[in-house]
Amino acid sequence: MISNSSEPSMQRTEQIKNVFRGMILLGKGRAEGINLFINSSESLLNALAPWIAFSFVTNILIPLSSYNVQTSKTLLLNLGFFLVNLCDVIVSIVIVQWYANFWQKGNVWKRAGTAMLWCSxxxxxxxxxxxxxxxxxxxxxxxxxxxxxxxxxxxxxxxxIWLMWFSIMHGLQIRKKQSVLVVLSIISTKVVMNLLFIMLNYNVMIQYLNMFKQTGMIMH
Structure with a gap:
């Protein structure tokens, strides 16, 4: 009973170790690191979860606890920052999946996405x-x-940029030029999304900065 109940936790520990090993190997330019990532939906969601939590903390919790004065506009702007960052992460996965299906690599795209997220x-x-x-x-x-x-x-x-290119190339098992195309697609999409967000919220962001100055959070 004891050995059987401990098996899931041991497997979980081994999976975490493999993630860190894979990150280090890919970060050093060693392609075999990609084999340490599991090609599954669960692994992809596990890699996505820390980015969601990080975005929520940096864009929602910290601003809420730091500002003495809050308005509905600044609260909505904080929420907007969170959603944009969340979309940045999700759109990367969507683009990787789209190219994987386009090049008949749909059976390995989850591993590529998992490696890309962790290595980031x-x-x-x-x-x-x-x-x-x-x-x-x-x-x-x-x-x-x-x-x-x-x-x-x-x-x-x-x-x-290099690490994204390297992990996608070996994760999807594609050529160098194909991986460059995927990376350029991800970067350009993120740039467009963020520029649109800035343009649509420019006036509110100026008020946001002025509020910082008035509360002494930005030093002259």
Whole structure:
């Protein structure tokens, strides 16, 4: 009874270990890491859940707990940020699935989507680590710190794009040029969505920034 009841938890632990191993291997440019991700709907939802939670915390919970003054417009804008970020993640999966079906790779698209979502955390972790390191090393020199921050940001953006390309290429088992097309489709769709959101909410966002200044959250 004990051994049988412990089997699901052991399998779950092993799956989590495989996810981290797969992330590290793909992050280092080793294609065999893709085989550590499970090709299932459950695995895809498990990879999607942290992004939903992260978006909810950063766009809903933190703003609500930080602002002294809230209006219906700012609350709706926070909700809009959350929905846009959520759409950014979901549209990536939809595009991967569409291309997978188009190239007759529909049997492996869930693994590709799972790997892409999990590996997207690596550039964020790297960014936070190097930002903390740069702050410690160059705190006394603002110019050097600013320059280093810019280098870190650009490097992480490039790494994010490369990692997306690499995980999609090996996840869908497609050629390099095909993976480039998928990545360009994802990036362009996200850019259009975010630009539309900014254009439709430009005036509210200006009021949003002014509220920050009035409450002292943005230093002059």
């Amino acid at each position: 955390w690596l550039p964020i972790i790297d960014f936070l680590f190097f930002v903390m390191l740069a702050t410690i090393l160059f705190l006394s020199s603002l110019k050097i710190l600013t320059a280093f921050m810019l280098i870190i940001a650009i490097s992480c953006i490039v790494y994010t």
